[in-house]
Amino acid sequence: MKRILALLLAALLLPLWGCATAKPGEPAWQAGFGCVTLELPKDTDEPLYIAGYHTGWEITGVLDAQQARALWLSDGTASMLLISVDCVALGNDTVQAIRERLSDFCRRTGCGSVNVVATHTHAGVDTLGLWGPVGIDGKNSAFMENVIDGAVAAAQAAYADRCEGTLSYSATETAGLQEDSRSPHVFDHHLYQLHFAPADDAHNGIRLVSFAAHAEALRGDNTLVSRDFPGAVCDIITEKTGEDVLFLPGAIGGLIMTPELKQGAFDARENLRLTGEAIASCALSAEEGRRLPPALNCSQVRWETPLDNTIFLYYKFLGILQNDVRQTLTGTYYLQTELTVLGLGDLALALLPGEIFPELVSGTGKPADPEGLKQIAGRYGMEELLVVGLANDEIGYIVPPSDFVLDEALPYFRDAEGDHYEETNSLGPACAEDLADAFEKACKAGNFGG
Amino acid sequence: MEKKKVLSICCVSAALTVLGTLCAQVLLRNLGLLLSFDETFGTIFAQIADAPMWPPVAVTLLLSLGAAILLHRLWQKKPRRFAAALCGLGFGVLLFLFNVLLTRVNGIRFCDVLFSLLDVLEKGGL
Numbered sequence: 001m002k003r004i005l006a007l008l009l010a011a012l013l014l015p016l017w018g019c020a021t022a023k024p025g026e027p028a029w030q031a032g033f034g035c036v037t038l039e040l041p042k043d044t045d046e047p048l049y050i051a052g053y054h055t056g057w058e059i060t061g062v063l064d065a066q067q068a069r070a071l072w073l074s075d076g077t078a079s080m081l082l083i084s085v086d087c088v089a090l091g092n093d094t095v096q097a098i099r100e101r102l103s104d105f106c107r108r109t110g111c112g113s114v115n116v117v118a119t120h121t122h123a124g125v126d127t128l129g130l131w132g133p134v135g136i137d138g139k140n141s142a143f144m145e146n147v148i149d150g151a152v153a154a155a156q157a158a159y160a161d162r163c164e165g166t167l168s169y170s171a172t173e174t175a176g177l178q179e180d181s182r183s184p185h186v187f188d189h190h191l192y193q194l195h196f197a198p199a200d201d202a203h204n205g206i207r208l209v210s211f212a213a214h215a216e217a218l219r220g221d222n223t224l225v226s227r228d229f230p231g232a233v234c235d236i237i238t239e240k241t242g243e244d245v246l247f248l249p250g251a252i253g254g255l256i257m258t259p260e261l262k263q264g265a266f267d268a269r270e271n272l273r274l275t276g277e278a279i280a281s282c283a284l285s286a287e288e289g290r291r292l293p294p295a296l297n298c299s300q301v302r303w304e305t306p307l308d309n310t311i312f313l314y315y316k317f318l319g320i321l322q323n324d325v326r327q328t329l330t331g332t333y334y335l336q337t338e339l340t341v342l343g344l345g346d347l348a349l350a351l352l353p354g355e356i357f358p359e360l361v362s363g364t365g366k367p368a369d370p371e372g373l374k375q376i377a378g379r380y381g382m383e384e385l386l387v388v389g390l391a392n393d394e395i396g397y398i399v400p401p402s403d404f405v406l407d408e409a410l411p412y413f414r415d416a417e418g419d420h421y422e423e424t425n426s427l428g429p430a431c432a433e434d435l436a437d438a439f440e441k442a443c444k445a446g447n448f449g450g
Numbered sequence: 451m452e453k454k455k456v457l458s459i460c461c462v463s464a465a466l467t468v469l470g471t472l473c474a475q476v477l478l479r480n481l482g483l484l485l486s487f488d489e490t491f492g493t494i495f496a497q498i499a500d501a502p503m504w505p506p507v508a509v510t511l512l513l514s515l516g517a518a519i520l521l522h523r524l525w526q527k528k529p530r531r532f533a534a535a536l537c538g539l540g541f542g543v544l545l546f547l548f549n550v551l552l553t554r555v556n557g558i559r560f561c562d563v564l565f566s567l568l569d570v571l572e573k574g575g576l
Contacts, residue, residue, distance in 0.1 A: 135490070316558055
């Protein structure tokens with residue numbers, strides 16, 4: 001009788017073992033996921049422009065609606081939010097508005113860092129203001145409210161969804177899924193994943209997928225709202241695994257994009273389907289990866305760089321770009337932005353406010369260029385660095401100074417001869433060096449690597 | 451007499467400052483309307499109608515104080531009162547133009563945008 005009772009007790013208690021992966025007092029990862037659809041405003045007098053390619057093109061319909069997806073992550077002591085928004089980019093002013101709306105929530109929950117990343121879809125509503133008619137703010141104020149509301153709601157849902165579990169990190173090699181339109185043809189061909197496995201069956205697993213390519217599978221003639229391949233990748237992975245997924249862009253400056261996978265005459269939707277399937281397939285074939293010890297660290301740095309781009313100056317004057325600026329006595333304007341370095345166990349994530357050229361991450365070795373971010377990270381004990389672009393701001397392309405060339409007559413208005421389009425959408429030649437300095441400050445302040 | 455002198459200088463200085471800074475902002479906020487003969491420029495500059503603006507108040511105050519002292523000296527000599535009035539008008543216009551050029555709209559001085567645009571237009575960039 002006693003044996004039967006003991007066996008019954010063991011049978012009752014055994015399933016509960018999986019919920020307690022850590023002994024009381026031991027740190028453990030905690031994660032939660034939230035997702036909110038960003039509806040197009042119904043009653044609005046302002047047009048809805050499609051962002052990414054042409055100025056003044058209005059949206060004609062919806063293929064798949066934009067979303068805000070949030071990850072709540074905690075090591076039991078420190079916690080943070082990572083919100084991925086399906087849009088071309090978000091200015092720091094919008095990110096600050098989201099943080100302001102979450103300020104009470106952060107006080108209540110102890111959330112130490114709120115980070116907002118754009119997936120860079122080139123098929124979303126203009127959220128930066130650069131794709132209205134030339135010189136006219138292309139943002140729709142009602143949609144921007146929906147973006148802020150959606151990001152906040154997704155964050156709160158992620159917190160409510162939280163549970164304990166393990167966090168793993170993997171890097172999978174890909175081939176034939178990226179093209180670089182500018183030499184040198186340098187890009188990171190890995191697909192990175194952070195995988196959260198919950199301790200109980202009541203919660204879904206969560207994947208954070210990062211890949212370095214512009215979200216432009218639909219290409220430039222499309223006028224339908226879509227999340228492009230980041231959305232397709234998330235949907236396919238969820239369909240196959242039941243897990244929740246967020247997408248983060250990597251180092252995509254240069255310009256790194258996916259090739260046309262659709263053979264023959266171009267079919268945008270078919271190309272989107274094929275691209276989503278190809279990238280999702282890489283993600284699904286990845287091995288589990290190595291466990292990350294539960295230790296969360298966050299270091300945010302505000303920094304500034306000269307606003308050399310005349311067009312960006314005009315857009316700031318007109319109120320389309322809303323970063324803070326200051327002017328020196330010599331007349332130079334400095335634009336203010338931020339970057340964040342997150343430590344997840346022994347993995348570092350660099351959340352950068354623009355589209356950095358991959359060669360600035362690995363290092364070019366040229367005297368005119370700053371030290372590579374990976375080398376800088378290595379000096380502060382971070383052997384593995386994952387770069388995320390379009391995080392907490394969008395300052396444009398971050399171009400190596402050694403290859404920064406402007407048109408002599410009309411700098412920033414015309415591309416210089418050769419492959420120099422990215423310069424016309426960058427703050428200026430000093431940006432790369434200033435970013436590297438800010439990154440080093442963040443690494444120093446963060447006490448990463450123990 | 452001394453108190454009256456100081457008071458009148460301060461009043462003239464304040465009036466010049468207020469007129470200079472306010473009138474500059476009125477012009478900038480209505481720039482879209484003023485340029486409406488060109489639909490493109492009119493629409494573009496209409497966007498700054500409600501923008502935050504910071505005129506160079508401190509410098510304007512100093513300049514207007516200097517101008518007020520000069521005007522007061524001129525005004526003391528009866529035959530020169532007409533000249534003083536003309537000078538006052540001239541100073542007012544100069545201070546107004548000074549403020550238009552140096553007022554910051556969304557943090558950027560109007561003169562920086564104006565001179566840059568003129569340069570670009572000259573080179574056929576727009």
